[in-house]
Amino acid sequence: MTLDAVSADLAAGAGAPAPAVRLRGISKSYRGVRANDAIDLDLRAGSVHGLLGENGAGKSTLVKILFGLIQPDAGTIEVAGTLRRWRSPRDALAAGIGMVQQHFSLIADFSVAENLVLGAEPRRHGLLDRRRAEREVQALADRYGFRLDASRRVGELAVGARQRVEILKALHRGASTLILDEPTAALAPQEVDELFGVVAELRAQGCTIVLITHKLAEIVAMCDDVTVLRDGAVVGERTIAAHEREPGSAARDALEAELAIAMVGRSLPDPPSRQHSAGVTVLELRGVADGHGLGPLDLVVRSGEIVGVAGVEGNGQTELIEAIVGVRRVRAGRIELDGTDVSRWSVRRRLAAGLAHIAEDRHAGAVALDMPLVDNCVLGSHDRPPFTRQRVRLVRREMTRFTREVIAHHQVRVPSLDATVGQLSGGNQQKLVVGREVSRAPRLLVAAQPTRGLDVGATAFVHGELAALRAAGCAVLLVSLDLTEVMALSDRIVVMRDGAIAGEARAEDTDVIQLGSWMTGAGG
Amino acid sequence: MADVFSINLVVSGIYLSMPLILAAFGGLLSERSGVINMALEGEMLFGAFSAVAFTWWLGSPWLGLLAALMTGALIGAIHAWLSVTLRANQIVAATAINLIASGLTAALIETVWGKPGVSPSVRKFGIVHIPLAGHLPFLGRIVERLTVLDWAGLLLAPIVWIVLFRTSFGLRLRSCGEGPEAAASVGVAVISVRYRAVILSGMLAAAGGAYLSLAQVGVFQRNITGGRGYLALAAMIFGKWRPVPVLGACLLFGLADAFQFRAQVAGVNLPHDLLLALPYLVALVALATFVGRASAPAAIGKHFIKD
Ligand SMILES: Nc1ncnc2c1ncn2[C@@H]1O[C@H](COP(=O)(O)OP(=O)(O)OP(=O)(O)O)[C@@H](O)[C@H]1O
Ligand SMILES: [Mg+2]
Numbered sequence A: 001m002t003l004d005a006v007s008a009d010l011a012a013g014a015g016a017p018a019p020a021v022r023l024r025g026i027s028k029s030y031r032g033v034r035a036n037d038a039i040d041l042d043l044r045a046g047s048v049h050g051l052l053g054e055n056g057a058g059k060s061t062l063v064k065i066l067f068g069l070i071q072p073d074a075g076t077i078e079v080a081g082t083l084r085r086w087r088s089p090r091d092a093l094a095a096g097i098g099m100v101q102q103h104f105s106l107i108a109d110f111s112v113a114e115n116l117v118l119g120a121e122p123r124r125h126g127l128l129d130r131r132r133a134e135r136e137v138q139a140l141a142d143r144y145g146f147r148l149d150a151s152r153r154v155g156e157l158a159v160g161a162r163q164r165v166e167i168l169k170a171l172h173r174g175a176s177t178l179i180l181d182e183p184t185a186a187l188a189p190q191e192v193d194e195l196f197g198v199v200a201e202l203r204a205q206g207c208t209i210v211l212i213t214h215k216l217a218e219i220v221a222m223c224d225d226v227t228v229l230r231d232g233a234v235v236g237e238r239t240i241a242a243h244e245r246e247p248g249s250a251a252r253d254a255l256e257a258e259l260a261i262a263m264v265g266r267s268l269p270d271p272p273s274r275q276h277s278a279g280v281t282v283l284e285l286r287g288v289a290d291g292h293g294l295g296p297l298d299l300v301v302r303s304g305e306i307v308g309v310a311g312v313e314g315n316g317q318t319e320l321i322e323a324i325v326g327v328r329r330v331r332a333g334r335i336e337l338d339g340t341d342v343s344r345w346s347v348r349r350r351l352a353a354g355l356a357h358i359a360e361d362r363h364a365g366a367v368a369l370d371m372p373l374v375d376n377c378v379l380g381s382h383d384r385p386p387f388t389r390q391r392v393r394l395v396r397r398e399m400t401r402f403t404r405e406v407i408a409h410h411q412v413r414v415p416s417l418d419a420t421v422g423q424l425s426g427g428n429q430q431k432l433v434v435g436r437e438v439s440r441a442p443r444l445l446v447a448a449q450p451t452r453g454l455d456v457g458a459t460a461f462v463h464g465e466l467a468a469l470r471a472a473g474c475a476v477l478l479v480s481l482d483l484t485e486v487m488a489l490s491d492r493i494v495v496m497r498d499g500a501i502a503g504e505a506r507a508e509d510t511d512v513i514q515l516g517s518w519m520t521g522a523g524g
Numbered sequence B: 001m002a003d004v005f006s007i008n009l010v011v012s013g014i015y016l017s018m019p020l021i022l023a024a025f026g027g028l029l030s031e032r033s034g035v036i037n038m039a040l041e042g043e044m045l046f047g048a049f050s051a052v053a054f055t056w057w058l059g060s061p062w063l064g065l066l067a068a069l070m071t072g073a074l075i076g077a078i079h080a081w082l083s084v085t086l087r088a089n090q091i092v093a094a095t096a097i098n099l100i101a102s103g104l105t106a107a108l109i110e111t112v113w114g115k116p117g118v119s120p121s122v123r124k125f126g127i128v129h130i131p132l133a134g135h136l137p138f139l140g141r142i143v144e145r146l147t148v149l150d151w152a153g154l155l156l157a158p159i160v161w162i163v164l165f166r167t168s169f170g171l172r173l174r175s176c177g178e179g180p181e182a183a184a185s186v187g188v189a190v191i192s193v194r195y196r197a198v199i200l201s202g203m204l205a206a207a208g209g210a211y212l213s214l215a216q217v218g219v220f221q222r223n224i225t226g227g228r229g230y231l232a233l234a235a236m237i238f239g240k241w242r243p244v245p246v247l248g249a250c251l252l253f254g255l256a257d258a259f260q261f262r263a264q265v266a267g268v269n270l271p272h273d274l275l276l277a278l279p280y281l282v283a284l285v286a287l288a289t290f291v292g293r294a295s296a297p298a299a300i301g302k303h304f305i306k307d
Helices: A003-012 A059-066 A089-094 A112-117 A130-143 A159-172 A189-204 A216-222 A250-264 A317-325 A347-352 A373-378 A396-409 A426-438 A456-471 A483-489 A512-520 B007-032 B040-058 B061-085 B090-113 B139-143 B148-166 B168-178 B180-185 B190-217 B228-238 B243-265 B272-276 B278-290
Strands: A021-030 A033-043 A048-053 A074-079 A082-084 A097-100 A177-181 A208-212 A225-230 A233-239 A281-289 A297-302 A305-310 A332-337 A355-358 A444-448 A475-479 A492-497 A500-506
Touching: A021 A059, A033 A059, A033 A074, A033 A225, A033 A233, A048 A059, A048 A216, A048 A250, A059 A074, A059 A097, A059 A177, A059 A208, A089 A097, A097 A159, A112 A130, A112 A159, A130 A159, A159 A177, A159 A189, A189 A208, A189 A216, A208 A216, A216 A250, A225 A250, A233 A250, A250 A456, A281 A317, A281 A475, A297 A305, A297 A475, A297 A500, A305 A456, A305 A483, A317 A355, A317 A444, A317 A475, A347 A355, A355 A426, A373 A396, A373 A426, A396 A426, A426 A444, A426 A456, A444 A456, A456 A475, A456 A483, A475 A483, A483 A512, A492 A512, A500 A512, B007 B040, B007 B139, B007 B148, B007 B168, B007 B190, B007 B228, B007 B243, B040 B061, B040 B090, B040 B190, B040 B228, B061 B090, B061 B190, B148 B168, B148 B190, B148 B243, B168 B180, B168 B190, B180 B190, B190 B228, B228 B243, B228 B278, B243 B272, B243 B278, B272 B278
Parallel strands: A048 A208, A048 A225, A097 A177, A177 A208, A305 A475, A305 A492, A355 A444, A444 A475
Antiparallel strands: A021 A033, A021 A074, A074 A082, A225 A233, A281 A297, A281 A332, A492 A500
16 A cells, blocks of 8 residues: 555545544744644554654654644644643643653652652642552552552663653553654663553553654554654655564565655665775773773774674763763773873863764753854864964854854754754754764764664764765764664674673674674673 | 860750751752752841840740741742742842841841840740759750750751651652752642742741840840851751751751850860851861762752743
8 A cells, every 4th residue: 555545545534433633734833944734643542653754854843732832823633523722731631642752851859659649649647648659650550561660769760761650650640642752762772672562551551652753663563553744744644554564574674665765755875885994093992991880991993994882771881982082080091092192181182183072962962952053063173273263263154154064964954044953853953963073074983872863864864974984084983772773884893791892893793693692791 | 175075065056056957947948949048148137136126025035036937938938039930040139138138137226226236135035944854864954955946946857857758748849949840740839839938948047047136145236147047058058958967967067166165265275266167167178078969959040930
């Protein structure tokens, strides 16, 4: 079935039960950008509905409208056959619609139970009945098969567990339709599996789910229906049949290709090919340790080579990056950049010596959300020519020119040049950061989760950028939780476990099984 | 020198820490709700002044204390209006209150009593005798000399602890200090909770001031607080915004103060000014050496905009 045929089918509504939610003609513009353009969407009760689309296609805008976080310029929302209008998310929740946002809204200092009962606390003799709160919350978690301890402090939980708390919070407040906006972007592969277990269980218990993700494989594996958005409009929708889920089947490959083309409007470039011309050593770590969890550890990255760092999240990757970039103090060993020991150097000096860094968490480590694009775009080179003359005077003209270049070359979608970074969609923020760092023509690029939150087209683009840097003789250290990404791009792969290197191999001499056993320390 | 370290040192340490305890717990309530309370000093001064003025007019320290509490509530309400409703910079708003308190109470001494600098003596709080308390070893000598306010102060730590951690009001109050947006999204009235916390805070700080003037000296004299509001703030931070450690910090600073007094009396050979500064030095060293990170409420000082 083609997308068009299915749309016709859905429009006819052939004998299907009334949708749980029906959106009609939803439009929303931001200063000339049509984020949503007359979108129609039906969510079947008890189904998982995927939303696909490039960065900035309008997915988050649409679900925020559905959840009452923003008001549409036009269009209607119907829940269970009744026309509704939200003034705030609280109205949406009262009608059974809940959402887990890209940024969580939990109180880190509170326990799981406290987070859930806040606003409607059980009381006994005028005091908070904590035991009852914990019992009720635990019962709810158990009912949906969530692995959670209701008495734990949320701040101590891993990202995946926090997400389960968010979901539980929505359920606790009566949500039966649940929106998940890029729930997998920040998760390690095992956590993704666990999340999808949760989603399957919720569906089995009758919940309706909206799932936004950039990973086609996740859409195909999880969704009953999928809607593709491009430039704020629906460009395709279809149901996914069981036989199309078979991993490795021709039907599945065809479906993924079809979705990708619908999304991007063209087919994707082939993954960059590897080359074997590693040159001189650019980065060398010898016996580096931070006196806490990291090291001692040796690592070499040569020019013209991409070294991939794989590992389960929290096995020292973050600390390794911090040590190389210069925000973590190293207690032992040497970090050499082009033969010079830089382990005592400031970040600024390292940047000046040719280091570039795509930060793992862009909000914490790469951009200032409330600052304009132009200022963000020169951060890190702002104190050097051509952006600064006579060591103090900022040259705005140069800054603007450079920003235009980055935006054009990396296809960053921006509402206007004087927008702040916070006004860009998540994926476009990431593209801006990647563009900025790559444009420095660095000697060494430390790329941490460089494609987090990027659509398939942009991911392919960034992969191409990294390969081009390699071809230009740059040394690239790629740190990623996505094993597929590491395997597709790297010349050499090192696996980290417990802050040290558990294994190392040339990319063509290894496979998922060996890497996996190094990652978990099983057998191998 | 032996006399410096005696049971009396402990007794007077407790006395001297009492105003700190009252004010620090006030600060704790306010800051746990997300509003920085630098105004403790000013609120203490206002409390100390009204306590003496109304005791002098009405002849009863009870009515004086009541007046102090009401003044504290009023100043707290103004503070909340500035910091929560008008969303003024909380440090600047509080500094304004402190400056006004210092100037206004000094000026009012002359207006009310006709001579500058110090009020006439008024009736102090009586000592509450607990039968047979004198026979308790060690504790007896402390217990038999406690005033009503002492009892209130000592009971404050457990009460505040229960309110903060065992009532739903406390849960909501803390949620406003840790994640006001998250709290508002589940229906917590952030603005109203912060108002109540800041007003309570003003009342407790004023009670601390009343303790200074009514229970300890029985007069009001200009700037009688001498920075104790700031010391209370330091104790609250040193105690990491947690009731029991805050109580401990107040007692520590109180002991340092008591030690300094006794050392002076005993003629210890140290410059007078240095001795006077001892509690503040202890506070400084305590803050510089022991404070860990990330113990302040996450949303402290952040304005909340209701949409
Ligand atoms: N507050 C805002 N001000 C101006 N423009 C905005 C604002 N929010 C979104 N936009 C614009 O609307 C468009 C759609 O953004 P949206 O966040 O919905 O995209 P998305 O599909 O979720 O993308 P991503 O996959 O990158 O998260 C983008 O071009 C974005 O720049
Ligand atoms: Mg989005």
